[in-house]
Amino acid sequence: MAHVIIRGGNGRRHEVDFEDADITVELHASEDHVELVIEASDDEAPSDKKRFALINIPRHLxxxxxxxxxxxxxxS
Known part of the structure; x- marks a missing residue:
């Protein structure tokens, strides 16, 4: 069961629970950064309400x- 949990600078916790949904995972890379996109592919919600997570991190990390x-x- 895929899920994402983040905590912002204000201390608020945000969670995306994909439950048993089929998900797509895309990885995009530039010279400096890597972007990971996780999305519930069978989500019937309007596009502005679909479950997704977007993570953008420095490539060297x-x-x-x-x-x-x-x-x-x-x-091991």
Missing amino acids: LSKAMADLARKDRR
Whole structure:
């Protein structure tokens, strides 16, 4: 069951619960940033109400996290 939880600078918690919906995951990358888009593909809500999450992070941080995970998996 896919879900996303974030907490903003004001301390508010926001959650997107995709429940058992089919989701699409798209990854877009530029030289500096990586954007991850997760969307409920079978959501019948109007386009401005569909469940989705958009994450935009610096590319070097994603690369480091993936490398750390690969090293951790190798040790297991």
